[in-house]
Amino acid sequence: MTRPKKTAATPAANLMWGGRFEQGPAEAMERINASIDFDKRLYAQDIAASQAHCKMLAAQGIVSEADSAAILGGLDSILREIEAGDFPFRVEFEDIHMNVEARLGELIGAAAGRLHTARSRNDQVVTDVRLWVRDAIDGLDGQLRDLQAALIVQAEAQAGTVMPGFTHLQAAQPVTLGHHLLAYVEMLGRDRGRLTDARKRLNECPLGSAALAGTSFPIDRDMTAKALGFDRPSANSMDSVSDRDFAMEFLSAGAVIAIHLSRLAEELVLWCAAGFSYVRLSDAFSTGSSIMPQKRNPDAAELVRGKAGRVIGALNTMLVMMKGLPMAFCKDMQEDKEPLFDAAETLSICLGASTGMIRDMTPDADAMRAATAAGFLTATDLADWLVRVLGLAFRDAHHATGAIVRRAEALGCGLADLPLAEMQAVEARITEDIFEVLSVEASVRSRTSLGGTAPDRVRAAAAAARERFL
Ligand code: ARG
Numbered sequence: 001m002t003r004p005k006k007t008a009a010t011p012a013a014n015l016m017w018g019g020r021f022e023q024g025p026a027e028a029m030e031r032i033n034a035s036i037d038f039d040k041r042l043y044a045q046d047i048a049a050s051q052a053h054c055k056m057l058a059a060q061g062i063v064s065e066a067d068s069a070a071i072l073g074g075l076d077s078i079l080r081e082i083e084a085g086d087f088p089f090r091v092e093f094e095d096i097h098m099n100v101e102a103r104l105g106e107l108i109g110a111a112a113g114r115l116h117t118a119r120s121r122n123d124q125v126v127t128d129v130r131l132w133v134r135d136a137i138d139g140l141d142g143q144l145r146d147l148q149a150a151l152i153v154q155a156e157a158q159a160g161t162v163m164p165g166f167t168h169l170q171a172a173q174p175v176t177l178g179h180h181l182l183a184y185v186e187m188l189g190r191d192r193g194r195l196t197d198a199r200k201r202l203n204e205c206p207l208g209s210a211a212l213a214g215t216s217f218p219i220d221r222d223m224t225a226k227a228l229g230f231d232r233p234s235a236n237s238m239d240s241v242s243d244r245d246f247a248m249e250f251l252s253a254g255a256v257i258a259i260h261l262s263r264l265a266e267e268l269v270l271w272c273a274a275g276f277s278y279v280r281l282s283d284a285f286s287t288g289s290s291i292m293p294q295k296r297n298p299d300a301a302e303l304v305r306g307k308a309g310r311v312i313g314a315l316n317t318m319l320v321m322m323k324g325l326p327m328a329f330c331k332d333m334q335e336d337k338e339p340l341f342d343a344a345e346t347l348s349i350c351l352g353a354s355t356g357m358i359r360d361m362t363p364d365a366d367a368m369r370a371a372t373a374a375g376f377l378t379a380t381d382l383a384d385w386l387v388r389v390l391g392l393a394f395r396d397a398h399h400a401t402g403a404i405v406r407r408a409e410a411l412g413c414g415l416a417d418l419p420l421a422e423m424q425a426v427e428a429r430i431t432e433d434i435f436e437v438l439s440v441e442a443s444v445r446s447r448t449s450l451g452g453t454a455p456d457r458v459r460a461a462a463a464a465a466r467e468r469f470l
Contacts, residue, residue: 016093016098016101016102024092030091030092030094033094033331034091034094034095035094035095035096035334035337036089036090036091036093036094036095036096036099037091038337038338038341039095039096039125039334039337040082040089040096040099041132041337041341042096042125042128042129042132042337043079043082043087043096043100044079045127045128045129045131045132045135046096046097046100046124046128047075047078047079047100048131048228049124049127049128049131049207049224049228050071050075050100050115050124051072051075052207052223052224052227052228053115053118053119053207053224054068054071054072054075054115055068055072055223055227056219056220056223056224056227057114057115057117057118057217057219059220059223060217060218060219060220062117062118062217062218062219063114063115063117066111067111067114070108070109070111071104071108071111071112071114071115073108074104074107074108074112075100075104077107078100078103078104078107081103087099087103088103090102095121095125095334096128097121097124097125097128098121101115101116117217118208118210118215118217118219119207119208119210119215120209120210120211120212120241122209122210122211122212122241122328122329123206123207123208123209123210123211123237123240123241124207125333125334126206126240126241126244127205127206127207127228129244129247129336129337129340130202130203130204130205130206130230130246131228132340133202133246133247133250133340133344134199134202134203134229136250136340136344137195137196137198137199137250138199139344139348140195140254140257140344140347140348140351141192141195141196143347143348143351143352143355144188144191144192144195144257144351145192145469145470146351146355147188147351147354147355147358148185148188148189148465148469148470149469149470150355150358150359151181151182151184151185151188151358152181152182152185152462152465152466152469152470153359154177154178154181154358154359154361154363155177155178155179155181155182155185155458155461155462155465156178156459156462157178158176158177158178158181158363158365159176159178159179159455159458159459159462160176160178160444160455160458161176161177161178161363161365161368161369162174162175162176162177162365162368162369162372162440162441162444163175163176163177163180163278163368163369163371163372164368164371164372164374164375164377165180165377165453170375171371171372171374171375171377172375172377173377173378173380173443174372174377174378174440174443174444174453175444175447175453176444176453176454176455176458177278177363177365177368178455178458178459178462179452179453179457179458179461181358182458182461182462182465184260184264185465185469187260188257188260188469189465189468189469191253191256191257191260192469194252194253194256195250195253197249197253198246198249198250198253200231201245201246201249202246202249202250203229203230203231204225204230204231204232204233204234204235204240205221205224205225205228205230205232205233205234206233206234206240206241207221207224207225207228207233208221208224208233208237209234209237209238209240209241210237210241211241211328211329212237212238212241212242212327212328212329213237213238214237221233238327238328239327241328241329242325242327242328242329242330242333244318244322244333244336247318247336247340248315248318248319248322250340250343251311251314251315251318251339251340251343252315254311254314254315254343254344254347255308255311255312255314255315257311257347257351258307258308258310258311258312258346258347258350259308259312261304261308261347261350261351261354262304262305262306262307262308264304264354264358265301265302265303265304265305265354266301266305268281268298268301268357268361269298269301269302269305272296272298272301276367276371277364277367278363278364278367278368278371279361279362279363279364280296280361280362280364281296281298281300281301281357281360281361282356282357282360282361282362284356284360285298285300285353285356285357285360285361286298286299286300287299298357300353300356300357301353301357303350303353304350304353304354307346307349307350310342310343310346311343311346311347313339314339314340314342314343314346315339315343317335317339318336318339318340321333321335321336369440372440373414374414376405376408376409376414376415377440377443378415378416378437378438378439378440378442378443379401379402379404379405379415380401381437381438381442381443381446382401382404382415382434382437382438383397383398383400383401384397384437385433385434385437386400386401386427386430389433390427390429390430392427400426400427403426404418404422404423404426404427407422407423407425407426408422415438416435416438416439420432420434420435
């Protein structure tokens with residue numbers, strides 16, 4: 001048996017815990033361990049949390065006012081350095097927390113070493129991530145609202161535009177485009193509700209939980225929680241440093257959003273396709289082909305549809321990563337960040353593109369109206385007439401209507417163009433009045449039930465949606 005070759009180790013022991021070590025980490029260790037390349041995105045949250053912690057330490061007499069002032073000033077300088085692009089991110093300091101602390105030492109000297117009193121990276125990182133997710137939720141909520149606004153504006157303009165409504169992607173009954181678009185406004189409203197719920201639960205401050213057991217220093221956790229805009233400090237130190245359910249909840253809500261957006265995107269792809277041509281996307285949201293000069297491709301819609309996979313993947317990554325982890329912190333949890341960042345970014349990109357597509361699109365009312373001619377869309381209206389006027393049971397009316405549709409199909413015409421005699425051959429008591437319900441306009445106008453597709457209903461629903469969501 002050959003023994004594994006010793007791998008090269010960096011010469012210096014770690015700045016933060018070097019006392020216990022003779023040698024630094026192997027290069028391969030550094031590669032798997034370091035998170036700075038991605039967790040640098042937490043810099044603003046990390047500095048804000050450190051400042052809140054430092055002020056609390058001073059207020060409690062745990063560090064001197066002089067040291068606290070030096071630390072706060074140093075952290076301000078670091079924030080400026082990072083925002084100016086001048087900060088020396090170093091992989092040997094592993095993550096954002098130790099990069100900031102190491103730099104603080106370079107800037108202000110020995111006082112920097114007092115900042116980490118009564119805290120651990122375990123409560124530090126989860127505080128940062130909660131703050132980051134909270135901001136991401138607020139940003140996405142605003143973007144969801146923008147998309148709702150764009151949909152509502154189009155719905156108001158298209159409240160009376162008749163189009164085929166589908167089930168099984170088979171033409172079913174006439175609906176209005178406004179009604180169809182408002183369906184997405186409802187979905188997005190629930191999406192916002194899910195994010196708001198997740199935000200409520202995540203808004204507890206873990207800071208002061210320290211490594212896992214709390215601390216012997218006389219800290220004031222209410223003070224830090226308040227300073228960072230949390231509703232309260234978290235109740236159990238072990239829970240606080242070791243759960244990531246808030247991230248799972250955010251990604252679950254995000255996955256549902258991605259699915260809603262992908263459904264809307266799929267409809268846009270269909271509506272732009274030959275055979276539909278219900279809408280035209282603007283030039284700004286279409287692409288051409290490098291070989292086929294005639295093409296206008298809905299790439300943005302296709303990408304929104306496709307990117308749903310990334311967000312669902314992020315949720316899956318988080319769930320599997322957390323499964324079976326014993327309390328408290330485990331380094332596995334460092335893997336929470338990339339899926340969070342990628343999902344939030346992806347959702348933001350998809351929402352921006354969806355809003356632009358909807359805002360700029362030009363519906364083709366004539367094409368949609370023409371499409372309602374096929375498929376016997378008013379068959380249900382005919383059956384309902386037989387029930388309402390002739391008193392048939394709905395099942396019998398359904399049967400008679402089916403026979404009438406068959407005659408129309410054989411003659412190659414729509415129901416509104418079928419001679420009365422053809423209908424009377426199936427049900428003798430049918431009169432001329434039947435034609436009042438066989439046009440698609442009459443059909444949608446009659447759908448006045450709460451939540452229905454009648455143009456007046458749609459206009460009222462759009463007004464209500466403005467009140468509820470915008
Ligand atoms: N970079 C780590 C993370 O993202 C910070 C926490 C590390 N804690 C520890 N005990 N090693 O989770």
